[in-house]
Each structure stands twice: as C-alpha cells, then as structure tokens.
Amino acid sequence: MKLTNHLRRVLAATLFGLGCHTAALHAQNIMLHLDAPQGIDAQTLAADIGTLKITFSNSKDFFDTSLYAANTLDLGSDYYNEGGSSKDKYHKYYSRELTLNADDGNGNAWWGNTNKIEFKFDNLRRYVSGRTDQPIYYRIYSPHFSRIITGQIDPTDAEEVTLHHTELTQARRVAFMPPVGRDGNAVPAILAPDLRIGTCNGFRGYNPNMQDLTEPFARYAYKGDTLRYLVVPNSSELALHADSIVVTDTTTCVTTDYRKAVECRFYITDSQGQLCPVTNGQLASVYYKLQPGFKSDTGFRGYGDYNFGGNIFEPTAPDGTHAAYALPGRQTFQLRMPTVQTTDPDFLMPYNADGGYILGEVTIPASTEPVSLSIAKSKPLRVTTTLADAAPYADHLQFSAHTYVNPPYSWADDTKMSVECKEVSRQIKGNDLVVTTLVEGSTWPILALNAQYGAQSDTIASVLSTYCSLYSDPFDPRTEFSLTLKNFHLPPFSKLHPVKFIVPCHLLQQGEELYIHGQLSVAEDWRCSTFATHHEGCAKSLNPGTATPVPHDTLTVILPEGNHEWCVGKKGEKLDSANIHTFTLGATDTLTQTIYDREFALLRVNCLGADSIYVYNKVPAWHHYCQSKFTKGRFYYADEAIPLRPGYNERTITWREAKLQKDTLYSLSYWLEAPITYVDEDGSYYTSYTYFSHPDNYLSLEKLQTATPDSAICISTGSRVNLAVYTRGTFDPARFITINPSEADTTVAVYTQKTVRVNFFYKGGIVPGFERLNMCYGNEQTHIVPHSRFYRRSRMDLEPGHYTMSGVVAYEDDNTGYYVTTPFSIAFDIEANHPTTIELCPDPTAVAAAPADSAPAKAAACYAPDGRRISTPQPGLNIIKMTDGTVRKVIVK
Numbered sequence: 001m002k003l004t005n006h007l008r009r010v011l012a013a014t015l016f017g018l019g020c021h022t023a024a025l026h027a028q029n030i031m032l033h034l035d036a037p038q039g040i041d042a043q044t045l046a047a048d049i050g051t052l053k054i055t056f057s058n059s060k061d062f063f064d065t066s067l068y069a070a071n072t073l074d075l076g077s078d079y080y081n082e083g084g085s086s087k088d089k090y091h092k093y094y095s096r097e098l099t100l101n102a103d104d105g106n107g108n109a110w111w112g113n114t115n116k117i118e119f120k121f122d123n124l125r126r127y128v129s130g131r132t133d134q135p136i137y138y139r140i141y142s143p144h145f146s147r148i149i150t151g152q153i154d155p156t157d158a159e160e161v162t163l164h165h166t167e168l169t170q171a172r173r174v175a176f177m178p179p180v181g182r183d184g185n186a187v188p189a190i191l192a193p194d195l196r197i198g199t200c201n202g203f204r205g206y207n208p209n210m211q212d213l214t215e216p217f218a219r220y221a222y223k224g225d226t227l228r229y230l231v232v233p234n235s236s237e238l239a240l241h242a243d244s245i246v247v248t249d250t251t252t253c254v255t256t257d258y259r260k261a262v263e264c265r266f267y268i269t270d271s272q273g274q275l276c277p278v279t280n281g282q283l284a285s286v287y288y289k290l291q292p293g294f295k296s297d298t299g300f301r302g303y304g305d306y307n308f309g310g311n312i313f314e315p316t317a318p319d320g321t322h323a324a325y326a327l328p329g330r331q332t333f334q335l336r337m338p339t340v341q342t343t344d345p346d347f348l349m350p351y352n353a354d355g356g357y358i359l360g361e362v363t364i365p366a367s368t369e370p371v372s373l374s375i376a377k378s379k380p381l382r383v384t385t386t387l388a389d390a391a392p393y394a395d396h397l398q399f400s401a402h403t404y405v406n407p408p409y410s411w412a413d414d415t416k417m418s419v420e421c422k423e424v425s426r427q428i429k430g431n432d433l434v435v436t437t438l439v440e441g442s443t444w445p446i447l448a449l450n451a452q453y454g455a456q457s458d459t460i461a462s463v464l465s466t467y468c469s470l471y472s473d474p475f476d477p478r479t480e481f482s483l484t485l486k487n488f489h490l491p492p493f494s495k496l497h498p499v500k501f502i503v504p505c506h507l508l509q510q511g512e513e514l515y516i517h518g519q520l521s522v523a524e525d526w527r528c529s530t531f532a533t534h535h536e537g538c539a540k541s542l543n544p545g546t547a548t549p550v551p552h553d554t555l556t557v558i559l560p561e562g563n564h565e566w567c568v569g570k571k572g573e574k575l576d577s578a579n580i581h582t583f584t585l586g587a588t589d590t591l592t593q594t595i596y597d598r599e600f601a602l603l604r605v606n607c608l609g610a611d612s613i614y615v616y617n618k619v620p621a622w623h624h625y626c627q628s629k630f631t632k633g634r635f636y637y638a639d640e641a642i643p644l645r646p647g648y649n650e651r652t653i654t655w656r657e658a659k660l661q662k663d664t665l666y667s668l669s670y671w672l673e674a675p676i677t678y679v680d681e682d683g684s685y686y687t688s689y690t691y692f693s694h695p696d697n698y699l700s701l702e703k704l705q706t707a708t709p710d711s712a713i714c715i716s717t718g719s720r721v722n723l724a725v726y727t728r729g730t731f732d733p734a735r736f737i738t739i740n741p742s743e744a745d746t747t748v749a750v751y752t753q754k755t756v757r758v759n760f761f762y763k764g765g766i767v768p769g770f771e772r773l774n775m776c777y778g779n780e781q782t783h784i785v786p787h788s789r790f791y792r793r794s795r796m797d798l799e800p801g802h803y804t805m806s807g808v809v810a811y812e813d814d815n816t817g818y819y820v821t822t823p824f825s826i827a828f829d830i831e832a833n834h835p836t837t838i839e840l841c842p843d844p845t846a847v848a849a850a851p852a853d854s855a856p857a858k859a860a861a862c863y864a865p866d867g868r869r870i871s872t873p874q875p876g877l878n879i880i881k882m883t884d885g886t887v888r889k890v891i892v893k
Contacts, residue, residue, distance in 0.1 A: 030119035030153060031162045034098065034140065036109040037171040037220055042102040045109055048173075048218040049144050052098040052111050058130040059091045060137040063150050065197070069303045072199055074208040075141055075148070094127035098140070108169075121155060143193065143211055145171070146221040171220040172247050178213050179231055179241075179256040182325065187238065187258065189213040192230040192306065195242065195289065200232050200306045209303070221247045230287060231256045232307050236314040239264075239285040239326035239333075240307050261325035263370040265317040266333060268358070269377040270344035277321035281338030283313045285324065285331060286359060288408040305408075317370070328366045333375050334359050346380040348420035348440035354410040381441040381470060382424070385449075385483040389493035390433040393558070396451045397464075399423065399435060403443045419445045441479070445470050449488050451558055464558045466490055491560045497585060501555040504600060507568055507615075514555055515575065518564040518585075550602055550615075550648070561585050601644050607653040608636065619646050627653070627716075628672070630697040633709075637672045638716035658713040658723060658739055661749045664704055666727040668751070671698040672713070673722040673736060688772040688807070689785040692734045694726065717743045722783070725750050731757070731797045733775075733790070736783040755797040757835040762822075767794040767840060768811030771821055775805045800832040809840060839880075 032054070036045055055078055061067060062079035073079065078093035096119075098111040113119060124136050133155055140149040149165055181187040191213040192198025198209045211217050213231065221227050228244040238258050245254060266283060267275035287306040313324040320341075324333075335358040338349070353359045360375025383399075390397060401421035406413050420440035427434045439445050451464035468487040471478065485492065501514055565582045569575045601619040605612045607627055614623060627638040642651045660670060677685055701708055715721055722736040732755065737748055760767050769791055775784040778801055790796060806825040813820050824840050862870050863879040873880075 028121050028156060028158050029116040029160045030113075030121060030124075031116055031160065032098065032112045032119065032165075033104070033162060034111040034149070034165045035104070035169045036100070036111065037173065038108060038169050040109070040173060042100065042109040044173075046100055048220075049100070049142055051100060052140055052142055053095055054098050054138055054140050055093055055095045056124050056128050056136055056138045057091060057093050058128040058134070058136065060150075060152070061091060062093075062139055063137070063148075065148065068208075069197070072206075072208055072302065072305075075197060076143065076209075092128040092130075094124065116160060121153060121161075124153070140165075143209065144218055144220055146194065146219060146225065146227065168220065170222060172223055172249065173251045174219045174221055174227060174245070174247060175251065175253045176213060176217045176219065176229065176231075177253055177255040178215065179233055179238075180258060181233075181235070181238070182258050182261060184259060186214075188234040189256075190232045190234075191217055192232075193217070193219045193227075195228045195230055195287070195304065195306075197303050198230065198306065199303050200230075200310070223247055223249050229254070230306055232310070233258070234311070236311055237325050239313075239324045239331060240287055241327045241329075242287045242306075242331075243329070256327070258325060258327065260366075261327050262364055262367045263315075264324055264326050264362075264364060265370055265372050266322045266324070266335075267372060267374050268335075268338065268340050268350065269374045270340075270342045270347045271378050271380050272344050274342070274344070275372055275374060276340040276342040276344075276347075277317070277319045278335060278338045278340055279320045281322075282336040283322040283324065284310055284334050285313075285326070286334045286408075287332060323370075326364050328364050330361060330363055332359060332361045335375065344378070346438055347378050348380050348422070348438060350376040350378050350440055350442040351417070351420065352376070352405070352409060352443055354405055354415050354417045357409075359409060377442065379441040379474075379479070381439045381445065381479055381481060383437045383439055383447060383470065383481045383483060385435050385437065385447075385487075387433045387435070387493060388485060389431050391428045391431045393451060393493060393496075394426070394428055394433050397433065397435075398450055398452065399437045400448045400450065401437075401439045401445050402448060403445055405443070417443075419443060421447075439470065441470065441474065441476075443474055444472065447483070449490075464496075495561045495587070496558050497561065497587075498556050499559050499585060501557060501566070502552050503555060503568060504615075505551045505553050507600075508553055511570055512568045513571055514557070514566065514568055516557065516559065516564055516566040518559060518562050550600070559585055561587055601646055601649060603642065603644060603649040603651065605642070605651050605653065607638065616644070619644055625651070625653070633699065634712055634714060635672050635699065636714045637721050638719050639674060639721065640716055640718035654717045654743070655714045656717050656743060657710055657745045658715055659710060659745070659747045660701060660708040660713075660723075660725065661747055662701065662706060662751045663753075664706060665754055666729075666751050667703040667705075668701040669694065669698045669726045669728055670701065670708075670713075671695050671724050672715070673724045675720055675722055675738065676736075686772065687774050687783070688770075689736060689775065689783050690770045690773045690807075691788045691790065692724065692726075692736075692785040693788065715739060717741060723748060724785075727751065727755075729755075729797055730789065731787075731793070731795045733787060733796050733798070734785045735777070736785050738781045738783070751799065753799050753801075753832060755799055756830050756832065758796050758798050758830060759835075759837045760794045760796070761837065761839050761841070762794075762809055763841045767791065768809065771808040771810035773805075773807035775803065775807075777801060777803055798830050800830045802829050803827065805838075805840075 034052070036042075053076070055062070057078070065075065067073075067079055068075055078095065079091075098113065101110050101112065101114070104110040121136065124130070125132075128136060130136055135152040135154050137152045138150070145168070147167065149167055151163060151165070153161065153163070176191055176193070178186040179189050189212075190200055190207060191211045192200060192209065193211065194209075198207075200207045200210045210232075219227065225247045226244050227247055228242070230240060230242045232240045238261065241256055243256075245252065266278060268278060270276050285307055287304075289304045313322060315323040315325075317323045322335075334353070337356040338358065340347070340349075349358075351358055358376045362373045362375055364373070365371060385399070387397070399421065401419035403417055403419050404414050405417050406415070410417065422438050424436040424438055425434075426436075437447070439447055446467050446469050448465065448467040466488045468483055470481055490496075503512075503514065563582070563584050565580050567575050567580045569579070601616045603614040603616075603623050605614070605625055607625075608629070621644065623642045623644055625638060625640050625642055627636065629636040636655070638653050640651075640653070642649070660668070662668060676687055676689060678688055680686055699708070699712060713723065718741050720741055721739050723739055724734050724736050726732065726734040735750060737750070739746060739748075762768065767790075773786070775786075776782060777784050777799070784796070784798070784803070786796060804825075804827045807823070809822045809824060811820055812818070826838070826840065828836075828838055830836055859880050861881040862873055863881070864870050864874065865877045865879065
C-alpha cells in the first residue's frame with residue numbers, strides 16, 4: 001500500500017511538471033509594434049486613421065483577398081463564406097484595437113500595445129480555438145492603407161515576443177477631396193479608393209469598401225504605385241469618374257472638378273448613319289471590370305460593379321435625347337429598354353446585354369460645348385432562307401434570333417439572350433418556302449428555325465427547332481446572307497413527317513419533356529427535345545372508371561424518316577430504359593405514339609369536400625396523406641398511409657369524433673399531436689417524450705365544464721394520433737393519449753382525481769435531463785410528458801395511480817467534461833393526498849436530494865412490501881424510509 005501511494009505521488013508530480021512546462025511554452029506575452037508613415041505628424045494620423053483593428057484567426061484564409069471579392073465582402077470584416085463552406089465553421093476570429101502612440105523613442109508615431117500582457121499567446125489560442133503548437137495568424141487592415149499587413153505568431157518558449165512591422169514607413173499620403181459641382185460647391189459622393197476592391201450600386205444598398213467623400217479622405221500608398229480610384233457623385237446630372245494617379249514622394253491632393261465636365265448628348269445610330277434621339281428608357285453611367293475571384297455561378301458579381309443600375313440621369317437635350325455631364329476620358333453608359341426617333345425602315349434595336357440593356361463605351365473629349373455621342377449602332381442583316389419542299393409547313397414555320405453573352409453583359413456565363421428579328425416577306429415558290437428576315441447583327445447572332453402547331457385541338461409542342469450561326473465576328477462587313485436547309489442541318493422536308501405523341505397531362509405539369517433520338521443513316525444521327533408545357537387553359541377533367549381516366553395532351557413533332565426511340569423524362573435526370581419506346585417512320589406513315597396510364601399512378605383524395613390530385617411516374621407502395629386544420633373551434637386531423645396501385649386510385653377521408661370528459665377540478669388545454677417514434681442505431685423503434693411545448697392552436701375546457709362538444713375533435717378513421725391534455729399548472733405535465741385508427745367515436749376521461757405533488761431525484765440531486773423518456777400512466781396508451789420547467793425543480797403534479805417510467809438520463813459532467821448517460825427503468829404508485837419522492841438512481845440507497853431549506857435526507861431503513869425490515873433492497877418493490885421522515889417506493893429489476 002505504501003509503495004502504491006508513493007508511485008501515485010511520483011506520477012502526479014511528473015504530470016504536474018509536464019503541465020507547467022506546456023503552460024509556459026504557450027504563455028508568452030506579445031508586443032506588436034507597427035511603424036507609422038514617416039514625415040506625418042501624429043495629429044494628422046489620428047485625424048486620418050486613429051486606432052487600427054487587428055484580427056487573429058486559427059486560419060490564414062482571410063489573407064486571400066480574392067475570397068472577399070468572390071463574396072462581395074468588405075475588407076474590414078472578418079472573412080466568412082456566404083456560400084456556407086463546411087470548413088468555415090472551424091474558422092474562428094478575435095479582434096482587438098491597436099492604439100496610436102505619438103513617439104516610439106525616435107520621434108516617430110507607431111501603433112501597438114503598451115501593456116505586454118494584453119496579447120498573451122495562450123489566451124489568443126483559446127479565443128480562436130487554435131490547436132496546440134500551431135501558429136496564430138493575424139491581419140491589420142484599414143481603408144486608408146493600400147496594402148493589408150499580415151503575419152503569424154509561432155509558439156515558442158520565450159517569455160516575450162516582439163512583432164515589428166516597418167512596411168508603412170515609406171508610405172505617402174494621398175488626400176481625396178470632396179468633388180466640386182458645376183456650381184463650384186461640394187457634391188456628396190462615394191469614393192472607391194482602388195477599382196479592384198470597391199463595389200457600388202449608386203447610393204442604394206450595400207457598398208463594400210466604398211467611402212463617403214463628404215470630407216477629405218486620406219489614402220496611404222507607396223511612391224511609384226499607380227493608385228486607381230473612382231468617384232460616384234450623388235447627382236442625377238453628373239456621371240461617375242474613373243481615373244488614376246502615380247504616387248509621388250510628397251503629399252498629393254486629388255480633386256474631381258465637375259466644372260470641367262462636358263455636356264454629353266447620347267444617341268443610337270441607325271443603319272443609315274443618322275444619330276437617333278433616345279426619348280425613353282433609363283440612362284445611367286457604368287464602370288465595370290471583371291475582377292480576380294469573380295464567381296458568376298454563385299450570383300455574386302465580385303468587386304468592380306460600380307453604379308450599375310444606380311443614379312438615372314434626368315437632363316435631356318433640346319431634341320429630347322438623354323444627356324449627362326461627364327469628365328473627359330473613357331466612360332461606359334447603359335441604356336435600358338430605350339425607344340428612339342428614327343425614319344430608318346430597317347432599324348433594329350442593338351441590344352447587347354441581357355434584360356433589355358445596351359452597354360456602350362465612349363470617349364469624352366475636352367470641350368466647352370455640348371458633344372453628341374453614339375453608344376450603339378443598329379446593324380440589320382438581311383437573311384433570305386430557302387427551304388425546299390417546305391410549302392406544306394408554311395403556316396407553322398417561323399424564325400427568331402438569339403445570342404449568348406457573358407458578364408458584364410449578363411449576370412451569369414453563357415446566357416442566352418434574344419436578338420431583335422423581324423420578318424420582311426414570306427413566299428411559296430413551287431413546293432419551296434422562301435422567307436426573308438432582318439436580324440440585328442451587332443453581336444454574334446444565331447438565326448433559329450422553329451415549327452409550332454399552335455393551340456388548335458390539344459397540340460402544344462414546339463415540334464421542330466434548329467439554328468444557324470450567321471457569322472463568328474460582329475465586325476464582319478457582310479449585311480446579306482442566303483441560307484438553305486444545309487445551313488440548318490435538316491434533311492429535306494419531303495422526308496419529314498408529323499408524328500403525334502399522346503402524353504398524360506400530369507407528366508407535363510410536373511416538368512417532363514419529350515426526348516427523341518433518331519438515325520437518318522448508318523453514319524448520321526438526329527436528336528430532338530421538345531420543350532412542351534401543359535395547357536394553361538386545359539379544362540379536361542378526370543374520367544374515373546374508364547380505360548384512360550387521366551387527361552392527355554397531344555404533342556405533334558416533325559421527324560425525319562428512319563428509326564427512332566423516344567421517352568418522357570425530366571431534364572438532367574437519368575432516363576429509365578424501361579420507358580424508352582422505338583418505332584420506324586416510313587414515307588407514307590401517320591403515326592401515333594401513346595404512353596398508357598398503367599405505367600403511372602394517379603390518386604384523388606377527397607377531404608372536407610375538396611379534391612387533391614397526386615400523380616407518380618413510378619408507382620409507390622403507398623401515399624402518406626397529412627391534413628391538420630384548426631377552424632371554427634374544431635380540430636381536423638388526418639395522417640393516413642393510402643395504398644396505391646397502377647392507374648387510378650381514389651380515397652375519401654372519413655372522420656370520427658373524440659370527446660373529453662373530466663371532473664370540475666381543473667381547466668384544460670387540449671390539442672392533437674402526431675405520434676412520436678424514433679429509430680435506434682440498431683434499427684429498432686422506440687418512443688421518447690422528454691418534454692412538451694404549448695402550441696399556438698389549441699382548444700380549452702374550463703373548470704366548470706365537464707365535456708367537450710361532440711364535434712370539437714375530428715380525427716380521420718385511418719389515423720393514429722395523440723390527444724394532448726394540459727391543466728396549465730406550473731408543475732403539471734401533459735398527457736398524450738394515443739387514439740388508434742377506428743371508425744367508431746371515442747370518449748377519453750381525464751383528471752377525475754386531485755393531483756399529488758411528486759418530486760424526482762437522480763443520485764440525490766435534481767434530474768439533469770433526459771436523452772429518452774417514456775413515462776406512462778396506467779397503460780402504454782397514456783404518456784406523461786414533462787413541461788420544460790420540470791428540469792429546474794424536478795417536480796410533477798400527478799394523478800393517483802400506477803406509473804411506469806423508463807429512459808436515459810443524460811448530462812455533461814462538470815468535473816470531467818464528459819457526456820454521461822444512464823439508462824433507468826422503474827415503476828411506482830402514487831397514492832391520493834400523499835406527496836411522494838421518486839429516485840431514478842439505480843442504487844436505491846443513494847443519498848437523496850433534500851429541499852433547499854433542510855439538510856440532505858439519507859436512507860434510514862429498507863422494508864419489504866409486507867412490512868419486514870430488510871438489510872438491502874431486493875428485486876421488486878422496496879419501501880425506503882428517509883431521515884427526513886418521508887417514504888419512497890422503489891422497484892428494483
């Protein structure tokens with residue numbers, strides 16, 4: 001024994017020594033010293049910058065400014081991933097301030113901490129959840145600095161570490177002054193100190209990294225650096241201004257003076273070279289450049305989106321066209337949905353951006369007189385298309401045009417955009433069809449040929465769709481094109497025939513499409529996908545009891561002669577080979593292909609006088625129908641599993657009534673709850689009722705009332721549900737009474753006796769919490785569910801009777817930090833007018849918790865049910881007499 005105690009003391013001393021060594025290793029004090037720019041007095045630095053923010057993290061991801069750009073975040077914020085990256089939850093941040101000090105001992109100002117214990121490595125590591133023996137990363141950012149200062153702190157065994165930064169000593173001050181308006185007065189504005197990091201949508205919304213320019217704003221950059229900037233005045237007359245300066249060796253003041261602005265009048269040039277006044281539409285100035293980190297697929301534009309859709313210019317020229325005041329240089333402008341005054345019969349609006357926009361970049365000359373500028377030019381292309389043997393289809397063929405654009409001309413990559421297109425003439429020559437079309441050609445236009453059979457009968461498909469790219473270069477000088485079937489990669493129309501596909505309406509309502517794959521020859525394939533949609537005005541009704549109860553749509557598709565296979569499915573989903581159909585189209589065939597109802601299931605549910613229709617591509621074994629309604633003082637509840645078979649299914653929800661009866665002892669709240677069932681790790685099912693909360697929708701039964709109205713609680717005959725009852729007492733649990741499926745009405749009697757105070761204990765203390773709890777009264781049909789207040793006092797007021805209680809007690813041990821779980825299973829009886837204490841601890845002789853105003857009670861004696869005193873508890877019922885005079889009944893299994 002002595003040897004054992006000695007070894008224990010040695011081991012404890014060794015561990016204590018190791019613990020001290022580890023603590024000392026990570027307990028160093030950190031001094032941070034950031035030299036301020038030389039030649040700038042402390043008063044100016046205090047006015048320009050003041051205190052600085054330093055942010056610590058367990059990850060150096062926030063060093064990467066492209067992450068901020070990708071998510072359009074302000075550089076002053078701690079980095080986080082708006083996209084919800086799973087790794088970001090492990091990134092922690094902790095920020096403090098660095099104070100400005102006037103003298104570092106050499107007459108120079110500096111930022112840092114003067115208290116050496118302010119930054120202690122071990123504390124910082126704890127704040128950012130850093131790992132032992134891993135660095136802590138930090139960054140210092142100010143909108144007044146042109147660069148971000150970063151670093152890391154490595155754990156060492158030194159008592160004090162000094163981090164000294166001298167990067168800013170050679171920085172020079174550039175002061176941006178409020179812009180001067182045309183009247184010589186200052187104009188409120190926003191400044192982007194660097195075009196790579198700012199984002200501005202006029203004066204509305206969120207403007208990351210933009211600064212108010214209502215007073216001078218200082219920027220500290222380095223000699224020889226090119227400092228780009230942008231000024232956005234808050235004015236409906238003044239265009240934004242993008243510019244740059246080269247930082248010199250002295251302080252520089254930058255003033256944007258709109259007294260030098262030029263009145264610009266904006267036009268669109270027609271095909272005859274005339275400037276056409278823009279008399280309608282929204283005109284705004286734009287400066288947009290794609291930036292590093294731009295992610296078009298996330299919906300973020302990245303940095304560089306300046307004034308897009310911001311201030312709309314109000315001035316107009318004498319001829320009514322849009323006007324604005326802009327400083328000389330290159331500038332982009334945008335027009336949205338413009339209208340022009342033109343006599344050009346071939347004029348087509350030269351849209352070049354998605355959403356009805358025109359974006360144009362122009363050079364603004366230095367001038368004291370108004371200048372006329374064209375931001376776009378109409379370029380009509382005359383396209384003559386000869387379609388051999390297409391005369392029979394003349395009423396169904398039409399042309400349209402589109403192109404594909406990328407940011408900044410769209411919000412996402414490769415966006416399809418409509419192009420202005422109009423038909424000039426349509427002629428039938430022999431058996432051929434000749435169509436002349438004008439297409440706007442200032443982009444890369446694509447001419448599309450479509451066949452549409454209109455809305456007669458129930459034909460709704462786009463039956464043919466193909467296209468031809470007119471040219472690959474918008475600077476192509478050609479303005480006339482002649483096309484034939486070969487340009488559209490179509491076989492002769494003499495070998496094309498309409499084929500009808502009969503498709504159930506519900507498939508098209510769910511977004512299904514018709515896919516066709518055909519083989520024209522051994523070496524040539526042909527594919528078609530019809531983007532068919534269900535009739536918006538379809539009035540066809542179901543026909544239950546007939547061979548085809550489901551209404552159908554007819555899709556007419558023009559197909560070439562040859563072998564074909566087709567199926568119906570959703571775009572992007574893997575097609576089921578079992579649903580692929582094959583057929584051969586000959587020269588004289590008129591074919592109809594039908595999808596029959598037996599491949600699908602339809603369910604019509606009539607509930608409370610209303611029909612609901614459910615359709616399925618693959619027939620499931622059953623449909624889970626749920627309905628919960630609270631109206632006119634009544635509950636309606638349905639939760640049924642309806643079996644399904646292929647074809648037509650119908651179900652009418654029928655109801656039964658449940659009624660509550662009680663004494664006049666208590667008032668009640670009552671509502672309906674779905675049964676609670678969980679699946680254990682081993683796949684077994686169990687119930688657990690750890691606590692309840694009062695719902696918003698409930699009914700009440702007052703104290704003097706003894707029964708609910710007959711129709712207050714309506715439950716469908718196929719549902720299993722819990723009728724929840726709560727007396728609204730502070731320590732009263734709720735009863736969840738299970739009502740099983742039945743066609744008969746039922747009456748539930750509750751609270752016919754006065755409740756008794758019952759205190760619960762776990763190992764002599766308050767019950768910490770349950771991971772599982774299944775407490776039943778009388779039988780397993782009535783569950784007792786504690787209120788959340790139970791866990792503060794471990795008390796419930798219960799009706800007399802027999803109870804069973806099983807579950808898992810769970811809590812986090814304050815001493816070890818471990819999560820402790822203890823299963824238990826007990827049964828007990830509550831006698832009328834006899835307050836009782838129940839111990840959940842498996843050891844019935846454990847010390848029980850005492851009331852707060854008395855000493856802890858202990859087990860004094862143990863008795864068998866027949867009154868015999870026994871030394872230790874036995875299996876079954878045991879009666880424990882406590883030192884405080886109370887008696888506890890404990891069952892040992």
